Amino acid sequence: MKRPVVPFRPSLLSAVLSVGVLLPGMAAARPVALAGVLTSPRIETKPLDGNVEGLPVWFLPRLGVTVRNTDGLLSLSYGGAVLSFQGGRWAASGLSAVPPVLPVPQSYNGSVHVAVSVLLALGVRPLADTPDLLDFVPLASSVAGTVPAAPASALPVTPGLQPAVPLPTTPLPTTPLPTTPLPATPPPVAPQPTPAQPTPPAPPALPFTPVATLASVRSSRTLDRNIELQRVVLEFNAPATYTVQRDRSGLTLTLPGVSGAPQTQKLESGDDLGVSLGATGSSVRLDTSGGASEIFTLQDPYRVVIDTTTNIDTSVPPPVRTDALPDGVTLRRLGGLSLLTFDDRYVPKVVTAPLGRSSGVADLVRTSGGVAGVNGGYFDPASSLPVDLVAQGGLMLAPSLERRATLGLDAQGTPRLGYPRPRYVLNGSGVQLTVNSVSARPNPAWVTAFVGDGRTGVGADSLTTLVLRGGTGLGGTGAGGTVARAMTGRFTPGVGDFTVTFDPARYPQLTLPSGSPLTYTLNWQTPGWDGMQEALAAGPLLVSAGKLVLDPVREGFDTSGGIWRATRQVAFVTVGTQSGIAFLSSGTPGDFARALLNAGVSSAMRLDSGSSATVYVTGGYLNAGGYLNTVWSRSVPNALVFVPKPTAQKGASRSR
Incomplete structure (x- = not known):
């Protein structure tokens, strides 16, 4: 460093x-x-x-x-x-x-x-x-x-040259001269020749005809969290051409026909800068210690500017670069509260890692083509399995606790906050059953559904598993579904395969051969939720219709436990007609709710906070993206990512 x-x-x-x-x-x-x-x-x-x-x-x-x-x-x-x-x-x-x-x-x-x-x-x-x-x-x-x-009045008298002497920075002590009576008539003084004035040495002749002169070199340094921003300005008395050669240690500017005073200096950042004069012109060497440099010119006077960006501490997440946010993204800071909002070019989307795995929020944002994201719902750190509802593409990937605040998204990405109780309903010839749970782990007493990921096994020796093809519906009829396969024992379904596992002795009506009609529909059991394609449960609900609605008892939160402690907080929010992400550097859910209400937030639902709290935005310094959180957070199984609408892809380019 x-x-x-x-x-x-x-x-x-x-x-x-x-x-x-x-x-x-x-x-x-x-x-x-x-x-x-x-x-x-x-x-x-x-x-x-x-x-x-x-x-x-x-x-x-x-x-x-x-x-x-x-x-x-x-x-x-x-x-x-x-x-x-x-x-x-x-x-x-x-x-x-x-x-x-x-x-x-x-x-x-x-x-x-x-x-x-x-x-x-x-x-x-x-x-x-x-x-x-x-x-x-x-x-x-x-x-x-x-x-x-120079004017005569500006030139001090210059006596003969003296050898090098140290110059004190404080006045030298003085000793008074002894007093001697003057004679009545002073003795004649012989005239003394005036000493010749030294001629200053002429500057050495240049081996080339200068087209410009490097008049000054200046630098500045600023820090944005762990990102060092250094600017070196080379000012010339006339336009000059240059070429750049880069290497691992820094860069060299070659300036043909440019004169300048040789010098070396240690910049405030610790970088070394040197100017040297050669047979054809000058060169400037800047050692940047691995930083990335951008070079451009300015006029009146002519200047070459070298901007170097260096991450000087990788143990800290880089900050969001506020002057280069993606188009249509706005960041507001209100003390410890940050609000990141998105215009109608973007929609929120639930993005997940493979079942039983976790991933960095930045990776989930990048793989989904998003511009920003926040970690999603609660999960078990040991298994990386969600502990509450996760729905994606009209399918439940994890079951609902049916009591905590949930974000729902329709096919257009329009958000809705509420308390749904989603269940799969099976319909076929002589069959109408409600699926008890969504899980790869079989329960002989239940009918369980699972969406295959290509690596997780389902079923058991004494149980039957049906693999269904088509027939999915969101509150509709689900017409067209059939049984693709009927299996006994343990096996691994393919990616996206919808499976139903049951005990044939308890549910004989589900003992169906291949080709039998059987559909599955997702019933949200909540008014206004028909047609929701994706969902993410977390909670508690903090703000609704511009009012404080925090109620931990209703949602089953233990306020005496660690989940209610003062820590980093994140939430999905709406501000007027725009959706967004909120981040609080430290506080309880109650502190968070009040801060959001004071900031004019229309609605807000808390997401998994504490050591999981992460807000990532693409672009940023060194094009590595930036984080609102000032410490690294752990990986998560799912995230809420803001992606461009299909018609807004071209409008989502990053500005500089």
């Missing part, structure tokens, strides 16, 4: 300055120009602690200053002269005499700044230094060796 590097720690006063408060006795900000033209984007000096004004070090390359800022060392190089700050002290090399005290670097708005007086000591000369403007020679002029003359 990369650690942020902070070369200099701001003082309390500079922290106050970073929010833009100018205190008495502090220098005022001034706009900065290059050769008389205001910088763009606009740069201003910043008021720093100690009544000095400073400039950010990322701007200094535009003045021809080479900057190295890494591992507690700040080094500024200009025309063969060097000023370095390390260990609380400045040191000079290749410089003429400089002031005995130079202000220390300070942090302002997260960027390291140095005082303008430090630049003057380094030899950087302003073209104009007025109360309203600070004008410098741009890098392009410096590289070409055409530095305009």
Whole structure:
């Protein structure tokens, strides 16, 4: 995991300055120009602690200053002269005499700044230094060796070169000189020749004709949970072409015909960035530690932007990327409550893993072609079998407890919340029976139904199992059904085979040969539920018709048990005409219900919560999707997934 590097720690006063408060006795900000033209984007000096004004070090390359800022060392190089700050002290090399005290670097708005007086000591000369403007020679002029003359008032007297000396950051102690009476007539003083002024070294000639100059390199870093977002901006004084070569460690930009000051720096993310100058141009190397980078350009001024996204902690689920949700999906956050709603391009759908298995919600969303999903009903973690109703495609895959809130969906995906008591009814020649249960496990006293999954066995040695073909109906007649096979003993039906197992001694009317008419219909036994194709039971019901309806006693919940504890909560909701998913970071079902009511939810049914609570949305950072839950949840046997309507498939593309 990369650690942020902070070369200099701001003082309390500079922290106050970073929010833009100018205190008495502090220098005022001034706009900065290059050769008389205001910088763009606009740069201003910043008021720093100690009544000095400073400039950010990322701007200094535009003045021809080479900057190295890494591992507690700040080094500024200009025309063969060097000023370095390390260990609380400045040191000079290749410089003429400089002031005995130079202000220390300070942090302002997260960027390291140095005082303008430090630049003057380094030899950087302003073209104009007025109360309203600070004008410098741009890098392009410096590289070409055409530095305009500065006003005489702006140029300090420069004595001869001195060897490198450390520069203290506090005033040196002074000793008063002894007082000596002056003679009446001072002795004549022999005239001394004026020492020759040193000529600054000319910049080395470039082996190519520059078409553009890399004027500045700056970077920023933000975090969204465990996703690190880094932006590196390369700014040029003219448009430039580049090529990109990527490898496992990062990328290299080759910039033919581009000049620039060589430099290396450690970015806040911990990534290394280096600029080098070659025989045909410059190159920029960025080591991204496995992050994914996207490169694009901006104009006025011309800039190359490198955005790098890195998952720095895979033990935490990545967050939902709110600025790139699928079209038609809206996320609202109200404190610890999040509401994810879907317009009429999407419908909810019950999606299941194979019987007796569990899966991640993200996998269930992807395999069904959905854009988002939430875990479904309660289940036994040991067997991964649902403990309440699951219906899919008009067939019950798990039986109902017949007392808890249930979400029903018709063929168009229209939702309905209620308390159905679904049962299969068999109809044939001289036969009309209600199926007792839906299970692969036989019970000699019951008639049990089961929908085959291709791997789960049914039946027993003393029992008969019928395999039916066709004849399914949802509250209708179920005409056309026949007995495809009649089996005795244990066997494994195929995927989708509808089977009925019974004791022939108890139910002789079901002892039918192959080809006999026999239909099965699903009777919901609840008004308004005819035609429901899918269902998922969980509960409790939290909100109905915009009112709080939480009633744990009616639904058989033990409020003294762990199921009622304060934990992560998820629910299916409707908000006006839209369906959606709700997530509460922590709270009891009662807390959840009140938060949903206050958020304007029309209806809501709680789903399995706690360690199973998962809300997943496709797209996201690194195209890996994102989660509303901040910790990983366990796998589940079923989920509620929002999928595009057949006519809305093209409209469900992800936006960026």
